[in-house]
Amino acid sequence: MFALVGAAAVSTAAWQQWDGVARVWMLLGLTVLWAALDHALKRNDGRWYALATLWAALDQLFTGALLGRPVRDAAFVGSWPLAMWGTVAVLVAQAAGLWRSVTQSGVAPLVRGALWPWQERWCCSG
Numbered sequence: 001m002f003a004l005v006g007a008a009a010v011s012t013a014a015w016q017q018w019d020g021v022a023r024v025w026m027l028l029g030l031t032v033l034w035a036a037l038d039h040a041l042k043r044n045d046g047r048w049y050a051l052a053t054l055w056a057a058l059d060q061l062f063t064g065a066l067l068g069r070p071v072r073d074a075a076f077v078g079s080w081p082l083a084m085w086g087t088v089a090v091l092v093a094q095a096a097g098l099w100r101s102v103t104q105s106g107v108a109p110l111v112r113g114a115l116w117p118w119q120e121r122w123c124c125s126g
Contacts, residue, residue: 003043003045003046003049004045004049007034007046007049007053010030011027011030011049011052011053011056014026014027014030015027015056019064019068020064020065020068021065021079021080021082021083023060023064023065024057024060024061024065024083024086024087025083025086027053027054027056027057027060028054028057028083028086028087028090030053031050031053031054031057031090031094032050032090032093032098034046034047034049034050034053035047035050035093035094035098036098038050039098050094050098051094054090054091054094057087057090058087061080061083061084061087065080065083066080
């Protein structure tokens with residue numbers, strides 16, 4: 001329970017401190033941190049914090065950061081596209097194994113499998 005409160009507090013602090021693309025990068029960093037700690041500490045809850053934080057990063061990327069994107073932002077290497085590429089990289093990392101699957105039963109394998117179509121949708125669709 002303390003880990004949940006701590007993860008929520010850190011994520012909320014990041015949400016309040018930064019905005020736009022910076023908020024996306026902070027949330028992506030927290031996503032990787034939660035998943036990495038899940039591996040290092042051999043816990044089962046960090047993967048869920050990572051998934052929730054990744055969802056928040058996606059929401060921020062396609063709402064707040066996209067709406068605040070400058071008109072002259074470069075198409076592929078501007079601040080917003082780089083945040084999108086970073087999000088795709090975190091999605092791929094989560095799907096490839098950063099999402100810790102402790103058991104082969106339950107919803108963990110389903111979530112890991114669901115991360116791949118997201119990656120395909122945002123990365124490689126025409």
